[in-house]
Amino acid sequence: MGKSHFFVTGDPMIYGADVSIVLAMIAIVFSLTYFKKWGYLWREWITTVDHKKIGIMYLLSSLIMLFRGGVDAILMRLQLAIPNNHFLPSEHYNEIFTTHGTIMILFMAMPFMFALFNMVVPLQLGARDVAFPMLNALSFWLFFIGAMLFNISFVIGGSADAGWLSYPPLSENAFSPGPGQNFWIWGIQLSGIGSLATGINFIVTILKMRTPSMRLRDMPLFSWSVLSSSIAILGVFPILTVTLAMLTIDRLLGGHFFTMDAGGNPMMYVNLIWMWGHPEVYIVVLPAFGVYSEVVATFSRKRIFGYGSMVFSMIAISVVSYYTWAHHFFTMGAGADVNIVFAICTMIIAIPTGVKIFNWLFTMFRGRIRVTQPMLWFYAFVPTFLVGGATGVMLAAAPADYQYHNSYFLIAHFHQVLIGGVVFGYLAGMYYWFPKIFGFKLNDRLGKWGFWLWQIGFYVCFMPQYALGFMGMTRRIYTYNQSAGWDMGWAPLNMISTVGAFLMGLGFVFQAWQIIYSLKHGERDVTGDAWDGRTLEWSIPSPPPIYNFAVLPTVKGLDAWWYQKEEMKKEGYKPEPVKYEPIHMPKNTGIPFIMSIFWFIAGFGFTFEWMWMGIIGLIGVVATLFARSFQYDTDYYISVEEIERTEKALRNYTSVQRSAN
Amino acid sequence: MQQSVSAHVSDHDHGHVDQEGLKVLGFWIFLVTDCLLFATFFATYAVLHNHTNGGFTAKEFDIPGFIIETFILLISSFTSGLAVLAMNKGNKKGLIRWLIVTAALGATFVGFEINEFTHMVAEGATISKSAFLTSFFSLVGTHGLHVTFGIFWMIGLIFQLSRKGITPVTKRKISIISLYWHFLDAVWIFIFTVVYLMGVM
Numbered sequence: 001m002g003k004s005h006f007f008v009t010g011d012p013m014i015y016g017a018d019v020s021i022v023l024a025m026i027a028i029v030f031s032l033t034y035f036k037k038w039g040y041l042w043r044e045w046i047t048t049v050d051h052k053k054i055g056i057m058y059l060l061s062s063l064i065m066l067f068r069g070g071v072d073a074i075l076m077r078l079q080l081a082i083p084n085n086h087f088l089p090s091e092h093y094n095e096i097f098t099t100h101g102t103i104m105i106l107f108m109a110m111p112f113m114f115a116l117f118n119m120v121v122p123l124q125l126g127a128r129d130v131a132f133p134m135l136n137a138l139s140f141w142l143f144f145i146g147a148m149l150f151n152i153s154f155v156i157g158g159s160a161d162a163g164w165l166s167y168p169p170l171s172e173n174a175f176s177p178g179p180g181q182n183f184w185i186w187g188i189q190l191s192g193i194g195s196l197a198t199g200i201n202f203i204v205t206i207l208k209m210r211t212p213s214m215r216l217r218d219m220p221l222f223s224w225s226v227l228s229s230s231i232a233i234l235g236v237f238p239i240l241t242v243t244l245a246m247l248t249i250d251r252l253l254g255g256h257f258f259t260m261d262a263g264g265n266p267m268m269y270v271n272l273i274w275m276w277g278h279p280e281v282y283i284v285v286l287p288a289f290g291v292y293s294e295v296v297a298t299f300s301r302k303r304i305f306g307y308g309s310m311v312f313s314m315i316a317i318s319v320v321s322y323y324t325w326a327h328h329f330f331t332m333g334a335g336a337d338v339n340i341v342f343a344i345c346t347m348i349i350a351i352p353t354g355v356k357i358f359n360w361l362f363t364m365f366r367g368r369i370r371v372t373q374p375m376l377w378f379y380a381f382v383p384t385f386l387v388g389g390a391t392g393v394m395l396a397a398a399p400a401d402y403q404y405h406n407s408y409f410l411i412a413h414f415h416q417v418l419i420g421g422v423v424f425g426y427l428a429g430m431y432y433w434f435p436k437i438f439g440f441k442l443n444d445r446l447g448k449w450g451f452w453l454w455q456i457g458f459y460v461c462f463m464p465q466y467a468l469g470f471m472g473m474t475r476r477i478y479t480y481n482q483s484a485g486w487d488m489g490w491a492p493l494n495m496i497s498t499v500g501a502f503l504m505g506l507g508f509v510f511q512a513w514q515i516i517y518s519l520k521h522g523e524r525d526v527t528g529d530a531w532d533g534r535t536l537e538w539s540i541p542s543p544p545p546i547y548n549f550a551v552l553p554t555v556k557g558l559d560a561w562w563y564q565k566e567e568m569k570k571e572g573y574k575p576e577p578v579k580y581e582p583i584h585m586p587k588n589t590g591i592p593f594i595m596s597i598f599w600f601i602a603g604f605g606f607t608f609e610w611m612w613m614g615i616i617g618l619i620g621v622v623a624t625l626f627a628r629s630f631q632y633d634t635d636y637y638i639s640v641e642e643i644e645r646t647e648k649a650l651r652n653y654t655s656v657q658r659s660a661n
Numbered sequence: 662m663q664q665s666v667s668a669h670v671s672d673h674d675h676g677h678v679d680q681e682g683l684k685v686l687g688f689w690i691f692l693v694t695d696c697l698l699f700a701t702f703f704a705t706y707a708v709l710h711n712h713t714n715g716g717f718t719a720k721e722f723d724i725p726g727f728i729i730e731t732f733i734l735l736i737s738s739f740t741s742g743l744a745v746l747a748m749n750k751g752n753k754k755g756l757i758r759w760l761i762v763t764a765a766l767g768a769t770f771v772g773f774e775i776n777e778f779t780h781m782v783a784e785g786a787t788i789s790k791s792a793f794l795t796s797f798f799s800l801v802g803t804h805g806l807h808v809t810f811g812i813f814w815m816i817g818l819i820f821q822l823s824r825k826g827i828t829p830v831t832k833r834k835i836s837i838i839s840l841y842w843h844f845l846d847a848v849w850i851f852i853f854t855v856v857y858l859m860g861v862m
Contacts, residue, residue: 131683196694204687234690238697246705249799254789256714257705257799263712263792268705622813629817632830635680 008158013075013092017154020071024064024151031060034519047588049133050546052437054140055118059430061144062112063512065103068151070505072100077461077501079478080494083485090478094161097476098184099150101164106188107147109284109418112426114139114198116287117226119437120429121202123537123544124220126211126553131204133586134634135197141596142194149603150187153180157608160184163476165273166247168258168266173251179607182251186603189244190596192237199233202226211536214555220535221297221304224311225290228318232283235322240276243269252606267332274325281418282321282349286314288425289356292381295374295428296360298531300367303559306359313352320349330398331405339398346396350389357382372531373447377428380455384420388413391466406476409469412462419458427511435530439542440522446514453507461500464493534562541650547583547638550647580644582637589634595624681833688837692844695807699848702800703855710860714791717784719860723777727857730773731849734808737766738846741839748835753827756835757819763842764815767808774805797856804852807845814838 008014032045045053075096079088088096122130130136153159157179162171171181206227210219247269249255256264297304304310326334326342360382369375391413395404404410435441473480473490485491529538536553537544539561556563567573602617710719741763747755778798781787788798818834825831 132687200687200690200694203690204683208683208686234694235697238694239701242698242701246799249788249795254787255795255799256712256789256792257709257795259792262714262790263709264795265708265712265792268708272701272705622810626813626817629814629834630821632825 007156008154011089011092013088014154020068021151021155024068027064028060032057042590043588046593047137047590049129049137049586049588049592051118051122051130051133051136052544054136055115055120056437057140058111058115058118058143061147062108062110062115065107065111065147066508067512069100069103069108070508072096072103074501074505076100077498080480081498082495083480083482083491085479091161093478094476095159095180098160098163098166099154102150102160102184102188103147104418105164105280105284106191107143107150109422109426110191110195111143111147112430113229113284113287114143114195116222116291116426116429116433117198117202119433120537121205121223121226122209123436123540123548124223124535125206125209126214126536126549126555127205127209128547128549128583129209129586130201131209132201134589134592134628135201137589138592138595139194139198139201141592142197142599143191145596145600145603146187146189146191146194149190149600149607150183153183153187157183165277167273168247168250168264168269169260171247172259174259179609182248182607182609185244185248185251186607189241189248190599190603192240192244195233196237196241199230199237202230203234206230211549211552211555213553214560218555218558218560220558221293221307221310222287222290222535225286225288225293225314228314229283229286231315232279232286232318232321236276236279236283239272240280243272243276246272248606252609267329270329270332271325274328275322278325278328279318279321281414282317285417285421285425286318288381288422288429289314291374291425291429291432292360292378293356294535295378295432296363297559298432298533299370299372299375300364301370301532302363302367303534304359305362305365306355307558309355310359313355316352317349320345320352324349327396327398327401330401336398343396343398347393350393353389357386372431373442373444373451374428374432376448376451377424377431380451381420381424381428384416384424384458388416388420392417404469406474407469408465408473408475411475412465412469415462415465419462432531433537435525436528436537436542436544440518440524441530443514443518443522446510446517450507450510450514453503453510457500457503457505457507459500460503461497464497464500468493468497529561534559536561539564545646545650547585547643550580550583550643551578580640580647582639583643584635584637587634587636589628589631591624591628591631595621598624681829684833685836685840688840692840695844696848699800699803699851702796702803703851706796706800706856709792709796712792714793716790717781717786717794719793719797719856721786722857722861723780724861726773726777727853730770730777731853733766733770733773734846734849737763737770738843740766741842745835745839748827748832751827753822756827757822760815760819760822760835764812764819767812767815767842771805771809771812774801778802801852801856804845804848807848811838811841811845814841 032041045057048054075088076093079085079093118130118136122128160166160171160176160180160183162176162181162184166176166181166184169175171184206219206223210216246255246257250257250259250264256262258264258266258269260266293304293310323345324342326332326338327346330339330343360378371379391409395401395410395413431442431447468490471488471490471493473484480490485494525542528541530542531538536555539553540549553560568575598617598620600617602614602621605611605613605615605617713719740759744756744759744763747759781794786794788795815838818831818838821834822831
């Protein structure tokens with residue numbers, strides 16, 4: 001695939017990818033331009049440390065990456081639709097399944113999750129910002145340039161093609177020379193460091209930045225899910241960093257961690273990467289669980305059922321997830337005694353998950369349910385995740401796994417839990433909090449089209465894959481011959497599966513249209529409380545002012561805003577007189593962006609093994625760190641007059657809402 | 662770590678979080694992740710320490726060299742403690758003096774380490790000779806890089822101290838770097854034991 005050339009040439013698909021990358025870049029620029037004029041881009045977005053804006057940037061990037069990963073998926077399905085197909089050259093197919101997996105997990109799911117973290121957590125806690133706003137911006141920019149570094153591999157140098165987790169020895173120099181594999185390493189390395197920083201940031205935010213009257217046991221469940229997810233990030237992302245560093249040492253400095261010669265051990269890589277990789281899937285699913293807890297309680301108009309057990313099960317999942325990694329390679333030959341420990345730990349995870357599902361159902365029981373878009377996605381989640389979880393338990397049975405291992409049964413399983421659990425959850429969260437951040441709801445009719453296309457497409461796509469797995473079709477297969485296709489029955493099922501992929505793609509198109517349509521025609525939320533919510537984020541205007549809360553809210557238990565509303569409805573309710581005080585806020589800074597540019601230079605240099613360029617980049621990184629250390633003028637106060645002015649303008653809406661209640 | 666409710670209710674607080682305390686807590690949590698980073702290197706070292714590929718083995722480490730290194734680093738940890746004591750007494754000159762001593766000891770340590778590495782490489786014990794050597798250079802080298810980074814950081818802080826004096830902000834910065842320095846010392850104790858002592862035994 002022209003790896004010796006700097007620019008990848010010779011394949012019309014690649015030229016297509018070139019165009020799509022350019023379009024994605026234009027889309028980013030366009031979206032940013034839409035909200036503020038170009039002249040304000042630097043001041044309002046690139047240098048911002050406001051968690052709400054950072055959340056918006058994460059959301060946009062992740063939707064664009066969802067598009068890119070989705071195009072990869074559709075290309076793969078086209079390749080597999082009929083027997084003996086050569087729609088894609090085989091190397092190109094390998095690149096596409098590699099980038100699909102990497103992008104969907106690390107550049108779609110992770111930023112979508114961080115979008116929700118940023119948009120919601122400080123608002124739910126009654127906080128003005130996260131604990132370390134500058135670090136938060138740095139996390140975003142590290143993710144962003146990591147994703148860009150990974151994505152330009154299509155245009156420059158060629159993509160990685162050793163699978164989304166790039167097992168050695170295949171990913172070593174001997175078998176994957178050239179920049180493709182390095183792009184994978186550096187793209188993930190940079191965004192992974194950003195993720196680790198976000199994990200630290202949100203743990204400290206949740207522990208220390210809650211409004212003073214909010215005890216941990218009063219904290220909304222989404223924030224709890226963020227805490228448990230961040231704890232898991234803390235525990236496993238350092239392992240990812242080191243594993244990637246070791247692969248770099250092997251490739252760049254001629255080390256022998258994972259090579260086949262000189263005493264290296266490739267299986268050590270597989271163990272290490274899954275010590276990160278398996279908790280990683282719980283890291284992304286836990287916040288989705290948090291979203292469901294908020295959505296179900298709000299739209300059932302009931303307090304969540306079993307709050308304590310919800311918290312306990314989330315923490316249990318984040319702890320037990322550390323002890324499941326070997327189930328990805330029961331076939332390694334560790335022996336029955338080792339396999340059984342990991343099999344049982346894997347199955348144990350199903351218990352807290354089951355507890356959560358029952359709690360959601362009991363919350364709905366005798367609730368006054370409103371079927372809104374977030375609720376629809378929750379409805380879709382329950383059966384999908386249930387079946388996905390059940391096939392997961394089947395896979396966890398070590399002896400049986402020898403049959404399912406690396407088959408399409410596994411592919412169907414993890415897509416079912418990752419789409420059914422994570423993607424549905426994040427979409428529910430997006431629909432739920434969209435009015436809070438943007439000030440308008442997303443159109444219902446288009447959303448339902450998108451929803452049903454996703455649902456039908458999902459089942460049409462993935463149910464046949466379970467059967468294909470039992471028929472012996474293995475993952476990453478490039479093509480299959482006529483006899484497998486017709487005599488063994490692979491072809492019709494593959495064709496059906498491809499149709500399903502297109503339906504999901506169409507669903508995404510509807511959603512994109514829905515967002516664009518709603519920019520102009522969406523139902524404006526003038527109350528700040530679009531869904532008659534229960535938690536503190538709904539007590540402030542939408543979109544919230546820069547400081548979120550003019551006065552730190554008082555919390556008297558769970559569902560603080562719901563009970564405050566109850567009190568406000570009471571006869572003779574007198575609002576407490578508000579006394580504003582100057583608010584301490586962080587100043588904007590360009591350092592996160594500039595440092596990330598240097599990281600990009602370093603990553604690009606090491607990718608092409610131009611050591612001079614890599615070292616220049618690293619020196620730049622250290623220099624910006626020093627520059628930050630010498631900055632003392634990093635904060636400012638918002639004056640009382642300014643708060644009064646802002647609040648006066650905003651409160652006109654809120655008074656309408658208060659009288660309506 | 663939990664802030665008590667009563668402390669917040671008091672009027673002078675305005676509900677603003679103690680920024681410096683926040684950063685110290687954040688750094689503690691960062692140290693947890695750094696600890697895991699080293700733990701992963703230790704784990705691979707444990708797996709690969711016999712995979713010597715017929716080359717340099719752990720028995721051949723230079724015993725006086727690593728013992729001197731260890732003592733230098735231990736003393737630097739002690740002097741960084743003295744620096745913090747001087748800071749708590751409000752003695753800016755003493756603080757800067759002890760920081761300079763600490764950084765100088767750190768630099769000596771790194772010098773010894775570079776010397777050790779170059780000698781090994783000269784004997785043919787390079788990073789690409791065997792899996793054992795790859796894991797050895799990576800583990801010890803990562804620690805050395807941490808120390809090097811810490812030295813530059815410390816020099817930066819010395820400049821800031823001489824300009825700003827002892828303020829709540831510089832005080833927090835010194836507390837954090839001294840945490841970092843003690844942490845590196847603790848990691849070295851493990852390297853000393855697991856890599857060097859168990860190697861030559």
